[in-house]
Amino acid sequence: MSYFSNIFNGIKTLLTGMSITGKYFLNSRKGAITQQYPDNRDTLKMFDRFRGEVIMPHDENNEHACTGCQKCEIACPNGTIEIIWDRGIDEYTGKNKKKIDKFVYHLSMCTMCGLCIDVCPTDAIKWGQNFENSVYDRTALTRVLNKPGSKLRPGVED
Amino acid sequence: MQESATLNNSFKSEEYFINMGPQHPATHGVLRLLLTIDGEIIKKVEPDLGYIHRSIEKMCERDSYQQIVHLTDRMDYLSSHINNEAVCLTVENALELEIPDRVKVIRTIIGELTRIASHCLWWGVMGMDVGALTTYFYGFRDREMINDIFEETCGARLTMNYNVPGGLMWDIHPNFIKRVKDFVAHFKTKIPEYNKLLTGNIIFQKRTKGVGVLSKEDAISFGVSGPVARGSGYSCDVRKYHPYSALDKVTFNEVLEADGDTFARYNVRIRELWESLSIIEQLIDNIPDGEHRVKTNAVIKLPKGEFYQKVETARGELGVYIISTGTKNPYRMKFRSPGFSNLSALNHMAVGGKIGDLVATMATLDLVIPDIDR
Ligand code: SF4
Ligand code: SF4
Numbered sequence: 001m002s003y004f005s006n007i008f009n010g011i012k013t014l015l016t017g018m019s020i021t022g023k024y025f026l027n028s029r030k031g032a033i034t035q036q037y038p039d040n041r042d043t044l045k046m047f048d049r050f051r052g053e054v055i056m057p058h059d060e061n062n063e064h065a066c067t068g069c070q071k072c073e074i075a076c077p078n079g080t081i082e083i084i085w086d087r088g089i090d091e092y093t094g095k096n097k098k099k100i101d102k103f104v105y106h107l108s109m110c111t112m113c114g115l116c117i118d119v120c121p122t123d124a125i126k127w128g129q130n131f132e133n134s135v136y137d138r139t140a141l142t143r144v145l146n147k148p149g150s151k152l153r154p155g156v157e158d
Numbered sequence: 159m160q161e162s163a164t165l166n167n168s169f170k171s172e173e174y175f176i177n178m179g180p181q182h183p184a185t186h187g188v189l190r191l192l193l194t195i196d197g198e199i200i201k202k203v204e205p206d207l208g209y210i211h212r213s214i215e216k217m218c219e220r221d222s223y224q225q226i227v228h229l230t231d232r233m234d235y236l237s238s239h240i241n242n243e244a245v246c247l248t249v250e251n252a253l254e255l256e257i258p259d260r261v262k263v264i265r266t267i268i269g270e271l272t273r274i275a276s277h278c279l280w281w282g283v284m285g286m287d288v289g290a291l292t293t294y295f296y297g298f299r300d301r302e303m304i305n306d307i308f309e310e311t312c313g314a315r316l317t318m319n320y321n322v323p324g325g326l327m328w329d330i331h332p333n334f335i336k337r338v339k340d341f342v343a344h345f346k347t348k349i350p351e352y353n354k355l356l357t358g359n360i361i362f363q364k365r366t367k368g369v370g371v372l373s374k375e376d377a378i379s380f381g382v383s384g385p386v387a388r389g390s391g392y393s394c395d396v397r398k399y400h401p402y403s404a405l406d407k408v409t410f411n412e413v414l415e416a417d418g419d420t421f422a423r424y425n426v427r428i429r430e431l432w433e434s435l436s437i438i439e440q441l442i443d444n445i446p447d448g449e450h451r452v453k454t455n456a457v458i459k460l461p462k463g464e465f466y467q468k469v470e471t472a473r474g475e476l477g478v479y480i481i482s483t484g485t486k487n488p489y490r491m492k493f494r495s496p497g498f499s500n501l502s503a504l505n506h507m508a509v510g511g512k513i514g515d516l517v518a519t520m521a522t523l524d525l526v527i528p529d530i531d532r
Pocket of ligand 2: 054075076077078079080081109110111112113114115116117
């Protein structure tokens with residue numbers, strides 16, 4: 001007798017499980033979480049805080065807020081940021097001041113820890129939402145974040 | 159006469175070695191198991207470690223205390239928030255920093271969400287290991303909601319690095335509370351589905367009941383912790399015995415199962431999902447106002463001495479041990495990772511079973527290899 005009840009119970013548990021999968025099969029359009037990437041590129045919006053890469057925003061006058069204090073370079077755990085700096089006369093104040101020549105960012109080494117952005121006293125760098133960073137050559141991931149010809153926004157002091 | 163003797167000998171089985179891994183789907187990472195088997199009966203399992211060793215402990219000696227936090231993301235990446243919390247708690251205790259209640263509550267909520275996410279992934283993979291592919295998709299579907307919560311508030315889905323010594327990197331996102339409530343309501347309807355789909359399934363029960371038994375005494379002597387130890391009836395939840403952050407303000411039950419087999423360990427994790435949900439529900443409506451971070455010095459120097467803190471990750475007890483000589487780097491940093499001790503019991507549990515049983519046993523150990531190798 002227990003032989004048959006075993007078979008019966010076995011089939012019952014299988015059918016209970018199948019009722020779940022069957023329910024999802026019939027309602028497959030509801031609650032689907034897959035996204036049609038990359039077809040949805042135009043509408044895809046990442047969250048504001050998403051850490052894709054470090055960027056340096058420039059305003060319309062091609063000015064940024066980086067004073068070249070190098071705090072981010074010291075805070076970075078793996079040498080991702082290299083600041084090549086120089087001294088020069090500031091055209092607004094007339095003082096001899098430190099300024100950045102190149103803000104080199106090696107995206108290939110960045111662990112997205114956020115310490116650089118956290119320490120920056122002038123909020124000169126922030127998170128960018130771009131995540132499509134696959135390239136054929138690693139050197140393409142080394143970027144200079146300050147745009148050519150850009151300079152420090154007047155009034156920014158660290 | 160002689161002929162029949164050779165015939166008999168040729169039917170005698172012989173022990174032989176076989177490699178499982180380092181690239182084997184059931185080892186969940188680059189773990190190599192050296193199996194000594196006789197036919198399909200396992201005689202001995204020798205884990206061979208080190209394939210993903212990145213010398214995290216040594217790197218910590220070079221880094222400042224803020225920088226150490228992000229390395230612990232890469233140990234047990236499924237409990238990254240809890241690992242970060244462990245380091246931050248150690249540093250904060252050493253500095254005798256007073257942490258605002260808001261930080262404590264948020265840390266606990268995100269910690270429990272991490273635990274649920276980790277158990278969801280484990281449940282999916284567990285089903286897949288014993289041959290039920292569907293569970294994988296359902297587990298990942300629910301984990302996806304948690305990952306979205308993390309992405310919105312912490313900025314990353316897996317290696318979150320949201321804790322800093324002294325608090326949290328940012329305050330929670332305005333949508334956080336609503337999203338968490340939505341998730342709790344959603345997930346409450348899903349756990350019964352998990353049970354219907356897999357727990358009650360006759361094939362699954364036959365594959366797991368009485369397989370990979372670990373007695374309570376053995377669990378203690380191997381030093382296993384977390385759901386593996388609790389599946390053997392050994393009460394060892396760090397959240398109960400040494401509550402940290404806001405865990406002393408909530409009530410929850412420590413989940414214990416007596417049998418010590420694969421099914422018991424499975425049940426512990428499923429029942430822990432309910433407990434984690436209940437912890438989140440108790441906290442989510444009363445997150446206190448206040449600062450999300452207290453100011454620390456830009457260069458953190460710990461006082462001279464030794465500091466230890468343990469937390470309960472999704473896999474068990476994680477201990478962080480710092481020896482400081484008063485400089486800005488630790489003199490020595492040691493992590494007591496749960497996976498390493500849990501793996502040590504594998505040989506004991508698997509001997510005498512079949513290879514298929516080994517896979518089922520390993521699935522309930524819930525190994526994360528970077529956590530073992532560090
Ligand atoms: S980005 Fe910020 S921290 Fe880095 S050098 Fe510029 S101002 Fe200093
Ligand atoms: S996010 Fe971290 S690793 Fe990347 S550049 Fe900033 S400090 Fe360095």
